[in-house]
Amino acid sequence: MNEQITLLLGLLLVHFIADFYLQPLTWVHDRNRRHARSLKLVFHTLIHGALSSVILLMWEWHFGLGELLPVVLCSLVIMSTHWLIDVTKSYTNHGIVPFFIDQIAHLCVIVAICIALSEATSLNEWFSALLANQQTYVVLLAYLLVFNPCSVAIRMLLERWQLPQVTSSDASLPQAGHSIGLLERALMLTFILIDELAGVGFVLAAKSIFRFGDLANAQEKHLTEYVMLGTLLSVVFTLAIGLSAKYFITL
Structure with missing residues (x-):
């Protein structure tokens, strides 16, 4: 169980680093303006893929079978889905609801990868225990x-x-x-x-x-x-x- 949670936390860590610390606001504006044609969005997804591949390699080396193919495939899945989700978000009104939907979609991909790489029953049992608590x-x-x-x-x-009606100068x-x-x-x-x-x-x-x-x-x-x-x-x-x-x- 610990190795599955380690993978989940590692992927979440690099996701938030790449999304909120390594993505300049100019890249966000470029994505919202150019949508699928944004080169800055490509750079952003490459950063996600690179950081995720580091976590996946470390996890595969310590807890997995040491195979490179699953790391490559999962990194490609993270990059492609991240690009698709962000392009979709670029067509919205950029409010708080699209923001949360965007982040939930990314997190669902991460959880799916954790289940695919580890024993399928491990995370399922963890979530089931949480829901049964x-x-x-x-x-x-x-x-x-x-x-x-x-x-x-x-x-x-x-x-x-x-309360009495307030004037415009007192309005909150x-x-x-x-x-x-x-x-x-x-x-x-x-x-x-x-x-x-x-x-x-x-x-x-x-x-x-x-x-x-x-x-x-x-x-x-x-x-x-x-x-x-x-x-x-x-x-x-x-x-x-x-x-x-x-x-x-x-x-």
Whole structure:
């Protein structure tokens, strides 16, 4: 099992190095402009192939049969699929959704190569054990609950208090409050699950510092109370979900 995980981690390491550290922004712009005709994209895929071949050679030498053909074939698969996936992405709107789909597609290729080079049952058993683990579902459910369900519950509880309309000079970024709340609860839940409750205080203190300037004005007392209510509700919900998750994990 260790050798299969070693191969997976090695290929993931070189993938992120090649994609995010060895790919200049000018190469990305050239790919988005020239698509399949981009020479910079060819250079990028060659870098992926070269780095991946190093990991594959090392793995084949230490854990495999020492054959060169599987290394060459897998390197060609990584390069060809990477080129195809990136060309496809170049025709999108380049937003966050195409970005994640692009990365997931690359990771699926890497996992498939790991399964092909190693015993097929090894990684399958690892993934099966992960999916069969009760803790996996508890943690996933906890994170799902602290996102949109908590947002909906907090919004419904605060509906009875309506803030006055703000002027354009006071207007904040669209959906900024919602996004801050999501990140706030995700961080607090993570600290709860790893038994670092002091981190919850750190998140609240950091938020209070950045909001202090907005809430210091005595004329904005209604805004202060509204933000405090929302923050405290967020903390209560996250603590309840996090502590419940920890309880079910220890069962």
